[in-house]
Amino acid sequence: MEEFEEAYGRALAAGGGDVEVDAAASVLAAGGEGWAGAAEGVARRVGRECAARGWEAADLLRMVGRELTARHHRVAVALGKGGEGLAALAARERLDRFSAAGLAVEVLCLYGRLPRITALVAPRHAAPAAGESKTLARIRALLAKAESTGFPEEAEALSAKAQHLMARHSIDEALVAAGSDAGPGARRIGVDRPYEGARALLLDAVAAANRCQAVWSADFGFSTVVGHATDLDAVELLYTSLLVQADRALQRGASRSRDFRESFLIAYASRIRERLAGAAAEETATTTAPDLLPVLASRDLAVESETRRLFPSTTTSRLRGRDAEGWRHGHSAADTASFRP
Template identity: 70%
Template sequence: MEEFEGAWARVRAGGDAVDAAASVLAAAGGDWERAAGGTARNVVREAESRGWQVRDLIRMASRELDPRHERLAHTMQKGKAPFLTPFAQAEKLDRFSAATTFVELLRLYAALPRITPLAPATQAPPPSKMLARIRALLAKAESTGFPEEAEALSAKAQHLMTRHSIDEALLTAAAHGTGTGAGPGARRIGVDRPYEGAKALLLDAVAAANRCESVWSADFGFSTVVGYGTDLEAVELLYTSLLVQADHALHRGTSRSRNFRESFLIGYAGRIRERLAAATERATAETAAPADLLPVLAAREVDVRDATRRMFPTTTTSRLKGRDAEGWRHGEAAADRARF
């Protein structure tokens, strides 16, 4: 173990020592699991102290390395030992190749900078039968071959999202008076290549419609969405569904240029923002709720804005410019057909 720790220290120091460290680990015989496990725990613990969470580390492995590294990241994060031998067997790798993949993954983790930390409890809301029902509706809407059925299922899911959010806000207000309870949380949502800027714009549109705020971290391929638990869940569910629909519409027919595709997604995001804002306003107005509903929702929006400013005191605003008018028009048309 000490020999591998020394080899790993040279990798961390920035030297071109991956092969040497992998050779030492591969030659460790029956001790290679113990050496790998101890080093992995230390590196992951250090990354977590810099604000990275498990799902973030796996996402970065997918973004910066290759699918094999991502699969190893999943295997490691299950927390079970041994992990290196089963990984090598599943991937049909010799010990040196498996050790090389492991060292490259740890080198990525060790190089990650400090980011804004998130409280562990804000990563996922408590289990909810209503949210499970919403997920089931959206999954069925995406799988059906009948557009009318998909539209009805998606509309029902959106209606349930709005009602669930309003019910939660009113219950919390009743329990805490004019306060809003535990306050907003945050979660990171992946924004994948290509056309990350346009996809981040779509996520921001969904977040705004659900009384959340979104801050895009372009270097790391994610946006941090700040809001209350039910609203955060709605944002991720709806963003994922709309992105799937956009992808289907974008790839229908002949291949287009990069400018067309990017402009398509920018136009799509802009029109979705308009549709979602109108839908949220209608749903709120139609909800049978006490007269103090709007002050409660307004108080939550203030809390979300303040929490975002505390987490990200310095942010910049950028604009995306579509370079293909036809792509923009096609994107707006696809957004008009999107179902939520």
């Protein structure tokens, strides 16, 4: 619908102002039975433009969830490929056509304002090692149990076992991939509010222990993790699990102040870094393959080179805990999640 395209363009040029958004929504809602299809068509075009600026579909949905409302997020899913469709969503949520159109225009204006970011490259896979899928399934099961148990000692043992399996799996994959053209790639992992800096610090700790590098994009709520395919899987699995465990430990704290929670998470991330690094080093030390260290060094160099290519200029930020009690609780919680077999 050409008229809606023009109205959306005016709303975008006005920075998503209320008057222009309402005008575009009115044009869309007046489009008869094809109104939802017109919105979805514009969404496809805008999505292609975002992809050309480095944004992937998951990134767009994450930004809607970060900057707008839960209902906007459902509209964004409906507008995208594989969604139920805008008209079906409007009917299910009992939205009149103008209201649904307004939500869609606001989503599209958010997309249209997104700047260019670094385009990602998927990691190149080597031939999978025998039993790889079974190993990953076992790691997922161990972490799921660690998240669900109410006993800290059991969570410690399960998480420790998972990290050692991850390290072993990474070593096996490295030896299989040696001499192949398998190389590192990158993956964006969401870093949610609140206490984003502390959460990014935890993700960085998990990435470093699994031979990856993480670059946090504070403005967009994600970190880009660079590494080989198996290691990227490990980072995402373990980071998600540790956040669940940290949240459970936080609920046991006596204080609910912002400083307490932020200090808790900073201390937790710092201690987890030490524990994970120790677990990875132990697994490497038990490996008898004579060519392992050169292989790992080569992979580390490839990850560093790819990180520098994607992010030629980065800055370092420091976080300091301001609540002593929160720091102690976070340190203790990380000790409970100690990664020792």
